[in-house]
Amino acid sequence: MAHNYSYQTALAASERIGWKVKDLIGGDKKLDFSKPFMPESLAQVKQLSFLTPEEQLTLNQIRGHEYLSMFGLVEEFILPYVVDHARPQLSGDDYRVRALLQFAGEEAKHIHLFKRFKQEFEEGFGSKCEFIGPAEDVKRFVLSHSPLGAGIAILHIEWITLRHYLEGVRESQDLDGQFKSLLKNHWLEESQHTKLDTLMVEEIVARSTAKEIDQAFQEYGEIGAFIDQGIQQQAEFDVESFAQASGRNLSKSEREQVKEAVLKGMRWTYLGTGMTHPNFLATVEAIKPEAKQQIEAMAPAFC
Numbered sequence: 001m002a003h004n005y006s007y008q009t010a011l012a013a014s015e016r017i018g019w020k021v022k023d024l025i026g027g028d029k030k031l032d033f034s035k036p037f038m039p040e041s042l043a044q045v046k047q048l049s050f051l052t053p054e055e056q057l058t059l060n061q062i063r064g065h066e067y068l069s070m071f072g073l074v075e076e077f078i079l080p081y082v083v084d085h086a087r088p089q090l091s092g093d094d095y096r097v098r099a100l101l102q103f104a105g106e107e108a109k110h111i112h113l114f115k116r117f118k119q120e121f122e123e124g125f126g127s128k129c130e131f132i133g134p135a136e137d138v139k140r141f142v143l144s145h146s147p148l149g150a151g152i153a154i155l156h157i158e159w160i161t162l163r164h165y166l167e168g169v170r171e172s173q174d175l176d177g178q179f180k181s182l183l184k185n186h187w188l189e190e191s192q193h194t195k196l197d198t199l200m201v202e203e204i205v206a207r208s209t210a211k212e213i214d215q216a217f218q219e220y221g222e223i224g225a226f227i228d229q230g231i232q233q234q235a236e237f238d239v240e241s242f243a244q245a246s247g248r249n250l251s252k253s254e255r256e257q258v259k260e261a262v263l264k265g266m267r268w269t270y271l272g273t274g275m276t277h278p279n280f281l282a283t284v285e286a287i288k289p290e291a292k293q294q295i296e297a298m299a300p301a302f303c
């Protein structure tokens with residue numbers, strides 16, 4: 001396939017990066033609640049012109065809390081997936097074994113990182129934000145699919161984190177420094193995960209039948225629909241958290257507009273950015289060209 005990814009170079013890059021959770025949050029590294037947490041390309045709150053700038057900021061930060069929670073949730077199933085993939089072959093290719101274990105170790109660290117940020121958020125925000133779950137149920141659902149189906153969904157997730165940073169955060173001047181550093185440092189390590197996940201998916205494809213590949217793309221669609229259901233529920237929670245935090249009495253139509261904006265922002269953040277990612281689509285196309293066309297046909301609903 002048209003890439004030059006290898007376990008050896010991914011491992012070397014990962015070893016050069018290697019940050020710690022305490023480098024990013026805790027002590028004097030605090031969230032600044034006078035600043036937005038999410039880039040506007042993902043938050044999409046400024047179109048709500050009937051909200052004051054302070055209210056837009058509150059909604060942006062609620063989307064930040066949701067982002068921390070959502071990644072905490074998905075990394076809970078990525079970690080066991082990677083461990084399960086590594087486990088049957090722990091000898092032979094030393095670079096492969098070490099790169100995969102490093103991948104798993106980084107995801108465990110990211111789970112911890114997102115939790116620590118959430119804790120800081122909860123201490124500083126002053127109002128409770130609800131989030132869907134529990135993570136155990138989501139993990140059980142995703143891992144009940146074939147390794148290839150779950151692997152393609154995870155590849156989608158790895159690629160979106162790169163896009164979030166490169167297209168929204170890198171050039172942004174006004175974001176909270178700690179949140180920006182979280183997105184940057186996550187991006188640095190996820191950059192290796194995209195490559196490792198591509199290699200893992202290719203390994204599984206090499207031993208799969210055409211029927212198994214068809215099934216895997218159907219499962220990718222099922223996992224996407226499951227995430228979209230969660231997104232619809234979470235959009236309700238975000239609106240409720242906003243009403244509570246801002247104290248604003250929204251009219252029925254204003255509430256609908258806030259919900260529409262949040263839903264659209266979430267669909268783009270978690271689904272559209274992956275379904276239109278050129279590198280994700282290149283891997284899909286190499287596996288099954290019609291699957292790429294199907295994903296492209298469905299993507300506009302999430303963009």
Ligand SMILES: [Fe+2]
Pocket residue numbers: 075106107110186190
């Ligand atoms: Fe991660």
Ligand SMILES: [Fe+2]
Pocket residue numbers: 078107158189190193
């Ligand atoms: Fe990752």
